[in-house]
Amino acid sequence: MVEYFCSKLPGDISRPMYNEYHDRMKVIKYIIRNRSSYSILSDDLKSIEIIVALSVFYKRVIANINGAVIFASAVFKYSEAESVEIGSYKLTQKEKNRILAVIISYKELIERYELSNDLITTTETKDLLRKIKNLKIRLEEGSEDKPNQNEPF
Amino acid sequence: MNPFKDVEKFEKEINSFLRKHKTFLAEQGKRISDYFEMSCYNRIVDDYKYQGFDVIVKNLKTNKFKYKLSPSGYPENFSYFEIRRKVTLEDSTKYQSFEIHHNLTIQSGHQQDIYLTPDISVVNTNAIISDYNHYSVERSAKKFCYVKNADLQTFCEVKNFNPFPELLYNFIGVYNELKAKAIDQDLHNQEPLQIAPSLMISGKENEHTKRIKKSLESRYKINIFFDLFERKILSNSKQCRILSIEPSILDFLIADITNLSEGTYDLPF
Numbered sequence: 001m002v003e004y005f006c007s008k009l010p011g012d013i014s015r016p017m018y019n020e021y022h023d024r025m026k027v028i029k030y031i032i033r034n035r036s037s038y039s040i041l042s043d044d045l046k047s048i049e050i051i052v053a054l055s056v057f058y059k060r061v062i063a064n065i066n067g068a069v070i071f072a073s074a075v076f077k078y079s080e081a082e083s084v085e086i087g088s089y090k091l092t093q094k095e096k097n098r099i100l101a102v103i104i105s106y107k108e109l110i111e112r113y114e115l116s117n118d119l120i121t122t123t124e125t126k127d128l129l130r131k132i133k134n135l136k137i138r139l140e141e142g143s144e145d146k147p148n149q150n151e152p153f
Numbered sequence: 154m155n156p157f158k159d160v161e162k163f164e165k166e167i168n169s170f171l172r173k174h175k176t177f178l179a180e181q182g183k184r185i186s187d188y189f190e191m192s193c194y195n196r197i198v199d200d201y202k203y204q205g206f207d208v209i210v211k212n213l214k215t216n217k218f219k220y221k222l223s224p225s226g227y228p229e230n231f232s233y234f235e236i237r238r239k240v241t242l243e244d245s246t247k248y249q250s251f252e253i254h255h256n257l258t259i260q261s262g263h264q265q266d267i268y269l270t271p272d273i274s275v276v277n278t279n280a281i282i283s284d285y286n287h288y289s290v291e292r293s294a295k296k297f298c299y300v301k302n303a304d305l306q307t308f309c310e311v312k313n314f315n316p317f318p319e320l321l322y323n324f325i326g327v328y329n330e331l332k333a334k335a336i337d338q339d340l341h342n343q344e345p346l347q348i349a350p351s352l353m354i355s356g357k358e359n360e361h362t363k364r365i366k367k368s369l370e371s372r373y374k375i376n377i378f379f380d381l382f383e384r385k386i387l388s389n390s391k392q393c394r395i396l397s398i399e400p401s402i403l404d405f406l407i408a409d410i411t412n413l414s415e416g417t418y419d420l421p422f
Contacts, residue, residue: 001164004167004168004171005171007171008171008175008178008179008182009178009179009182009185010182010183012186012313013182013185013186016314016315016356019315020315020356020357044157044160046160046164047156047157047160047163050156050160050163050164050167051156053167054167059355059380060185060355061178061181061182061185063192064185064188064189064192064313064355065181065185065188066192067188067189067191067192067193067195068184068187068188068191068192070192070195071188071191071192071194071195074195074198074208075210075218078208078209078210078234079209079210079213079218080213080216081210081213081216081217081218081232082216082217083216083217083218084217084218084220085214085217085218085219085220086184086187086220086222087187087222089184090217098177099177099181102174102177105170105173105174106170109166109167109170112154112166113154113155113156113159113163113166114154114155114156115156123357123380135156136157139155139157139158140157
């Protein structure tokens with residue numbers, strides 16, 4: 001799944017994304033195979049792959065372009081600057097809005113599928129899997145209860 | 154939509170998102186490492202803001218903030234942030250100020266004629282020196298710009314990599330050259346609190362690099378930050394010590410950011 005995300009990115013970004021995705025999926029597959037409490041997810045590997053790929057993409061791409069937006073916003077706020085010049089690239093207000101549009105589009109996509117920012121930004125794979133499991137239970141049961149964040153792994 | 158039941162639709166939507174933004178991703182992808190450095194720079198600036206400093210953008214070039222991407226180029230051709238705050242001393246009010254630069258060359262703490270260039274430096278104001286004799290070329294206008302080691306307050310190295318042992322140990326070399334001597338001799342033990350020399354890494358640690366971090370942070374007065382991607386890192390209480398180091402050993406370097414406003418690092422959405 002991560003290959004879709006990597007295909008348009010340069011090697012120095014896509015390689016670590018690819019490695020991180022596969023490292024995390026290895027851990028996830030191991031847990032699902034060996035922990036009975038996670039067997040509920042054994043038929044959902046495709047969905048989990050998508051969620052993990054979205055999470056890695058967030059960390060490696062979205063969070064960083066968001067960093068550029070925040071930096072540019074600070075510069076525009078504290079000065080008369082009309083752009084931030086990074087080499088030959090000019091990050092103008094218009095360009096900043098273009099980046100924001102992509103971030104918002106990403107955000108809408110994950111929200112449409114009930115994925116919270118908290119879940120997507122979870123860096124510990126075990127925690128991520130626990131949250132995915134809780135999400136599945138919540139969606140299947142239609143429960144209004146919040147997932148138990150303190151559930152022991 | 155249920156990501157477990159509507160999985161095919163989910164996949165299609167992702168493909169559609171990626172297709173729609175493929176030109177953008179191809180364009181912006183090559184700048185991701187610069188963006189990561191910018192966001193780390195932003196965190197440093199925000200930490201001083203939290204301490205009560207005002208932030209002033211300096212050296213705009215025709216209304217452009219020129220970001221210094223590499224060690225090459227004269228500092229006067231690039232923009233930077235100055236931080237400034239009022240300090241009242243015995244009935245008189247003075248300003249305390251520092252400059253935060255990217256890729257500024259700093260003199261070694263051990264030998265006066267050797268230098269290195271950390272990614273982010275916090276230095277005293279107006280501390281940049283132009284040395285016209287450095288290159289030993291007659292009648293050349295070429296100059297060498299640097300900051301004396303005594304004017305360096307703190308520095309950060311920023312790496313958009315996954316952490317690996319040699320990367321962490323390399324940072325110790327930079328720390329020893331620039332700051333270890335000054336910190337060991339308590340030469341910077343007054344207000345304001347400075348962020349300890351820090352290695353900021355985007356990638357996720359494994360068990361081995363976690364052990365190395367713990368070991369190095371216990372031996373040296375440094376921070377090593379992993380997985381430094383998003384706002385939760387700074388607003389998460391467990392991680393709040395990231396801009397401090399062992400409080401008992403080095404309280405003068407601790408920046409208490411536990412009450413840092415969450416919105417500071419909030420995503421724009």
